[in-house]
Amino acid sequence: MKSLNAEYWNQQYITGKTEWDMGFASPPLTDYFSQIKNKDSKILIPGAGNA
Helix, strand or coil, X not given: CCCCCHHHHHHHHHCCCCCCCCCCCCHHHHHHHXXXXXXXXXXXXXXXXXX
16 A cells, blocks of 8 residues: 655645546536525635645
């Protein structure tokens, strides 16, 4: 098993092997956002890739 220390994650980021960023908003999020009437609302989405 790989050691999941800071160096491992830094190397993953440097080489572009993060795999947690889809490159676009996930469909469940866009579906949810389209239902919000107040478009000035502020929403925190922890763990949203490189957003």
